[in-house]
Amino acid sequence: MQILCSTSLLMCRMILLLLLCLPGTGNGQARFVNQQMYGVEEGLPQNYVSGISQDINGFIWVSTLDGLSRYDDRNFKTFRHQLRDSSGLSANAIYYLLTRHDNQLVLMYDGMRADRFDMESFRATRLPLLHALRNDSGAAWNVNQIRYAFNGFDWCFLQKQQKGAGWVNGKSGKISYASRSNGLLP
Structure with a gap:
């Protein structure tokens, strides 16, 4: 009987220890998980996302095959190629998005084209080197x-x-x- 009780007590202690080690259990803190999905219905210009970045002001930038979007926690503002706008995007289909340390993005398009995009002025500068x-x-x-x-x-x-x-x-x-x-x- 003594062996059975000590085995049961040991088993109870192990289960209690295991439960205390699991995340979100036994520590008195509620876990907050914020998962949201965004698509065309929510304002994203296209469902294929080629890159994501966050600027120094906290805005989220999303590159797609149909333009560049800025998300402000409520809405998407989309930037697209405009034929006569030399300070706009070179194309709509953005294949790569690179974040620079100076709050600018480098947008890469097909055909070795690239722009440097200023996230505050919303102006693109061609990278003529390419x-x-x-x-x-x-x-x-x-x-x-x-x-x-x-x-x-x-x-x-x-x-x-x-x-x-x-x-x-x-x-x-x-x-x-x-x-x-x-x-x-x-």
């Missing part, structure tokens, strides 16, 4: 297979036929290469 890069026959640009990288300032890319890598200084526009032939790659 026009020169698109014409570089030695670079393997490929949006779908991600053969290039962009960190918000500089571009890195692979050269065709595995001949090395290249990078572009975002400020100067200077293109540099690393390969075995120039000794920068082993």
Whole structure:
């Protein structure tokens, strides 16, 4: 009888310990989970989301294949390409959204086009450097297979036929290469 009681007591203690360790149980705090889904019905321009960012003012920015939207906790404000607006988006289909430290976004479109978008003035600035890069026959640009990288300032890319890598200084526009032939790659 003594063994049965100590086994039952040990089992009760283990179950109590397990229950106290589970999140949201036994600690007296209610768990708050806020899950909301947004789509076209709620004001999003399109259901495919290619990127999400938050600015310094707390607004949520969502890139889609039909424009860029800012969510203010109540409504979506959508920005789309306007044919005659040189400070607007270059296109509606945004494939990548990169957040910069200076409260700006980099929006990347098909065809190696990109804009820098100011989240306070709502103005886009073309990244003219990309026009020169698109014409570089030695670079393997490929949006779908991600053969290039962009960190918000500089571009890195692979050269065709595995001949090395290249990078572009975002400020100067200077293109540099690393390969075995120039000794920068082993």
